[in-house]
Amino acid sequence: MKVFKKFMVPVLALVLLTGSAFTFIAAQEWQIAEGYSIGFSSNDAGGIFKDFKGNIVFDEQNPAASRFDVTIEVASINTGNGLQNKHAKSEEWFDAAKFPQIRYVSQKIVKAGSGYQSTGDLEVHGVKKAMTIPFTFQKTAKGGIFTGTFNVNRNDFHIGKPGGEVGEVIKIDVSVPVTKK
């Protein structure tokens, strides 16, 4: 019994300490809820992407342990006009048949002012580029909501031809309600 106490007490203490440490580090996982909006706009065209999914791990107190890995289905684009939708999915623009998804994977999330900044890789049209996205997180009764606005230059991803009627800088507006997993 003495031997048991001698070894087991430190072992149990170590297990508890290690466990509590992991509990502290592990950030909250969130599930994307209905009502999200992934919008884009330029001087000529604008619309939304209807299909959005992914894994969101985020802790307000510990942004360093947070991570986003989200994808958008290119074919779900809706500009409100059938001909524009077809055009946007064509080879000249998003080439939805060859590059069916837009993906963003965060590498680092830090607190920035009243919000946060996520630095990661944005992959569109087969081109991967580092992208910093500012966002805010607001707690709600059911969970929370991420919102962010940032610009993307479509030429960086070889989408469409440079110039033309559609502006080169596209404004992206993101609003994603989440619930705790």
Next chain:
Amino acid sequence: MLKRSLALGIVSGLLAGIVSLAYAKIYHSSLGADFSTVAGMTSILAGSVFGGLLAAFGYWLLTKWLRQKGEIVFNLLFVILSFASVLAPFAVKLPLTLEAPELFPGMVVPMHFFPALAWLTLKPLFFPSPDLSGNSVNKVF
């Protein structure tokens, strides 16, 4: 003349509206596309009657101005304008909440021809043929 034109315009517009509503219902039930928020019952009926009234004024003006050739010019213009108007549904930007905007022209384009079809169908009732009414025949050529 103007009264009869207006009566024909209103009646043919109403007929076109009723046919359009029936077509919209068939379209919705067969394809599942619901555009009632942008092309509802009131707007379809109002648009059809407006088309009929526009045609009535056009017919009255042309037959007054060109006399014998007025009807031929009117018929040609009515059909050409109906054809030209089908470009609008292809260019329109619908609310982003609506699913499958590519199905919208398929529902609306046929409706653009219904006022002309209704007008041409009902015209003999409002303007009987000179042969049938016993009046003198107005020869165009």
